[in-house]
Amino acid sequence: MKKGVARLFSSFLPALFAAWLLTEWLWPLDDVTDTGHIGLFVSFVFLCFAGYWVRLPAWLAFLGKGVYIGWALSRLSSSHSIAALPSALWRDCLNWLWGDRSSMPSDTVRTFVFFLLLWLASAAFHWLIGKRQQWLIPYALTVTYIAVLDTFFPYNGDQAIVRLVGLGFFAFVWLHGERMRANGALFSIGRWRTAALFVPALALAAGYAGPKLPPQWPDPVAFIRSAHAVPEPSDDEPASSAVAKVGYGQNDSRLGGPFLADDTLVFTAKDRGLHYWRVETKDVYTGKGWEEFQSEQVYSFANGETIKHEWWSPRVETVEQTAEIHLHQGGFHLVYPLGLRQVRTATPVVYRMKLATEKIEATDDRANAVPMKQYVVTYGEPDFPIAALRAAPPVQDRSLLKRYTQLPKTLPQRVRDLAKQITAGEKTAYDQVKAIEQYFQQSGYVYETKNVAVPGENEDYVDQFLFETKQGYCDNFSTSMVVLVRTLGIPARWVKGYVSGRLVGEQNGDFLYEVRNNDAHSWVEVYFEGVGWVPFEPTRGVVNPYAFSLDASEENDLAAPEQQPEEQDRTNLPQPPSEPFSAANQDGHWWERLVDFWSWKTGVVVAAALVAAAGAIYATRRKWWPRLTLVRFQRRKADGSDWLISAYAALLRHLHDYGLKRRPQETLRQYAKEVDRLFETDEMNRLTRLYECVVYGTGLPDRDVREAVQLWENLIKRTIS
Template identity: 30%
Template sequence: MKRSDEPIYWYRVSRMIWVVILGMQWVRFTEPIWFQQTTDIVTWTLIIVAAIDLLPIASLVRNIGKLLSVAIICRVMLIKYGIYMPYGRLFPDQILQMLMEFIPYIWFALITWLVLELISRLLLTRKYILLFLAADLIAFAILDSFTPYQLWQNVAWTVFAGLGWLVCLHLRDYQLSYPHGWRRLQQYPFEIIFNILLIFAGVLLIGTSVPSVSPILTDPYTAWKGRGGGQGTGSEVQSAISSAIKDKDPDAQGVLSGYSRDDTELGGGFEFNYSPVMSIDSPLRTYWRGETRHIYTGNGWADFDKEKRDYEVFRGLTTPAGLTHEQAGNIEMREVEQTITMQSDETYPVLFGGYFITKVSLLDEGRGGNPKLSWAAKEGELRWGGGFRGSQPDYPVKYKVTSEIPVIPLTELRGASYKHLYAAPIDEVYLQVPSSLSGRVKDLAEEITADADTPFKKMELLQEYLRMNYVYTNKPDISLRRSKDFVDSFLFEVKEGYCDYFSTAMVMMARSQGIPARWVKGYGPGRLPDSEDMRGRPALVTTTAYQVNNSDAHSWAELYFGEYGWIPFEATPGFTAPLLYADESPEEAAADESEPQEPVEDNVVEEEPSWLSSNSTAIRYVSLSIILVALAWLLYQLRERIYYGFVRLRLGRSLTYADKIAYGTLRTVKKLQRQGFERHGHETVREAFERIREEQPELSVILDHLLQKYESAIYSPNTATNKDWLSVQQLCHRLSRINHDKK
């Protein structure tokens, strides 16, 4: 028997759709650690083999078709990506080539085919389907907890496909067990589909509306990872994934986020790494400044070995108080102490702190040796171990810095002219522009800033333009790049990117307008413990320090404004530099300190990630609309019961069958009036029916029967029965339907 003749062929089709959806969740999970050609081969194999399996042909023919499709898919994809270049005759030359060059890619396709075959043959009952779905969800839960991946979307699609599969299975069983009932159900396809959609909409609405709740207990993995006081970079699983991602793309497309060691080649993309770096006990929320760069090469920023630094070297656990800063400005400073506790065993080239650092003390108990610190007063960098590559002493686990945070007189600075700000000679190193930077970058900067009359106002316009006209993504499409210059390609070709793109463009466009600028990298502020957690679980909260993760790694621009010194500018969309302003009222400043704003991290603007975060509002509206339509439809279906409920309330007693017959008939008369039949105020029901009979003789039989039931209920001493009431209902429905169809 061919498949098209089988009574449950529809179930085979729907089941395969759900299986493909489930399979795509695993393809999506493995995509970052697979070559793109492998992902495409598996994806197309999954879809095409599933489609061939549904064809109404013999099993042997289907399997031959699947085998040929696997070979064709591998051939097409490998040619597309330049891995396989056919030459010679198809047989035997190209066949021999394919046998050698298709490995290992063809194994992925064959395994995908094998998995589909196993699912088709083994998952035949509800029990096995539930076990399969449970294993799927448990696997995603483990991977979500123990790896850097965020797999909520995969879980949501798995639940969706699993529910759909089980619903189809239930309907198939009903069809086989009750064929007569199934044929009756087929008369109401809209009602069945609508009820299924209603259930799914309710699930989605609940899922997207439930608020996030912090965990009451720490899971064993997190507790194990933090058993050493929060030290450690994470698990071996994350390291393995990091290595796999780096191996996948040697051009850094997909490296993990974190503090960059090499900025000579900017571009590409990255995956988010949420492992902890440090916790910082600070009375103020600031950027945690690391290094600066001032030589732009057209591809990135020159390594610090090629940038001249004048170092002041200190040895020992504590630097003398009062580290000097060049070009710090003459504005008011606020002094704060910040204690940094490292939670990573990596060695960084600098010590971090708020800008400007004036003193540092190493707090490691029992630290021996005589560590070397190098202070670059011009750049504001405190380099660890002398700042040179090669062997370095153990990076301190805990240290304290004293920082001076500038209080910016914003109104005064906005009014300062170029002549006033740059009366003294400008250090040309901060105006350096390579020959690779095209003139259209300068032209664009001039056009953006044309309406401002002071340097600071011009830079505010430039900052706002970058934030409003370019898209943040951690995976920019670098295939759009044509220009050799990184900034030029970003502004005019790629038009999307992350902090390195925006901050570098801000620096170079500022320089093109004669404003000294430099590039800074470090970390964003991080997060404080959730205030609700602190209120609800005070015994579990041991610190109020900012938690900084590798996902907080960040870069920004600093622009020089003469006597006002270096001022940070944040051109990356979604980020706000935590600055202090002299124009801010004391009450606002106190509020900022007591309740710091939630910092915006790179992960809040992650691409793909999560369809949920970007589309949850749309999902809620769609789900709510479906539920409202369902309620309206339900009210329409129950309109008669609602009507008789109101009649009962008006009479103040239960309705007899005679009452229902009388009010039901009168309700039908009113419905006929709305359909065009007139009933004068003095007319009885009999008179109205006789006039309708004259206009439409074909309704005579129904009208006579309905009139007889009505008058019997009103005037006869006999008690009306439920049978009489059901008969009147049928007559009223027939009368309304016939007249409606005629209209």
């Protein structure tokens, strides 16, 4: 009875593995296609594998699946009853095959064909996993399928990957245990499975709880999608420097190279204000480009809900404006003005702003991306008071300082020296920032989109632009300004999106703008205490669209400069910190400091050390493993029964590892004879007879127990080589 139940259970798990694996192909269809009612198809898959498990006759399984398909089609089709469904399905198939082939077949036909494909797929998975126990190929195909959908389609595959990892470990352990059972393993398969599952579970838990490093490689999607636009390197230029940018891109980890002209229309906007169209910010400068600050914080708000995200302090006066955006190719992230207050669209969506980058995506209630075509935004058009900017005290928030004054240790010293030289004599943070902004309008810097250099392996992107080439486009200017401002200890970040675009008309008092790929742009935002983030524009030929106002006294000062002393007394104004905040003084948890210390080089060294240690441990196992076994069994009570049974099994494992493998048809006495012949002793034969007395007899007297212990220890020591 027990063997029958075990056999039934052993056939049930492979069927469950296969069904689960096939359903992972179905769940993403709800996000990447217009397929609905996924639960009906999932139920059909489990129905197929239930028939394989209980081994239904072929005619009965065929009848059951046919009835289910008919019921599902009648439920999905409101125009056909289950009795009239066969004739309607046959008529639709004939109309499509011999009628108008230019149109798609009816929904009923497509659903019926999809059920047939699932029927064939379930049969293939059952044959591979259930009969052949070859689950690796379908498993690898499923993982690849989820990875491709997660990378190139609006589908979040995080949960699917976690499920597949867990399923993969469990399936491997279970199926390998079945093979070992079939080969006559001498140890408990259940205990082996427990240990084999415990180790990866412990590793996964440690990885989940441990510090997470930022991505160490650039996003491959942007590279693949723009590969057609990468120019061929010239004869005197290394191939690694052939980097190009077309319009707005996702990957900014390696800046440089030409900006290729592309006049493709991205979106149109009906608006009254003049501003940048933001997409996201980035604040980790690597020396070659920009990376995102790693944070999982997300601010969600509903369609039409007033946004509570604070852009500026009440000191900044704003005028409420409304803009209507139409994305011509659709998209999953919003383009929006600084000071966003509300987003409205006709479809029910939830907006999620990633606080690390302020990138806003449209999703459904399950956090799956939803494509946007048209929406209306309400925003505040700001007027920044120069007096408040000049009077802003130094930033006291240590975490904000650490994050937005971050610079790589490899930044050349001459970049820091240049920032001090530019701002010499300026006493407020605002005047220092303005001096750096205006510096690029002189000093021989040229706006250039074609002949733009790419820094080499040992070169810094900003250093190369500031001192070597002095020509580039917005990425060069904006990145250089952020770095120069940060060297003074002033928080700054890099922002990317689009400029206002091309004015093409007017409608009911609103202006119509066309924004194209050529309008992709990057600029700078600087943080002022008591004011907030303020945009600046260092790129030559581009004008900052935001207003900066003077108060009445400052306007009079500019109108009558002869009435003012040569030098205003600004000694009472607070000074910004002259050096960036040191990360060594930053308080934080140990895992935060570990992430700051960690790098890909450290990871390689640690991984190499672990591999070397594991190799050394495995290579010396014949010296330490038997000794460990001796210590482990010496602590047990040698009662002559349970002790000898488990100790004898451990001895067999050590002899097997030593090279004395027992053949499947060989008895214990025959095997003991072979061991004694090799060791030139009779200890294995004597121990085996004592073992047989314990297993088949009534036990051992104390003197025989002591003899068994001595014989066992002698044999264990002989395996140490």
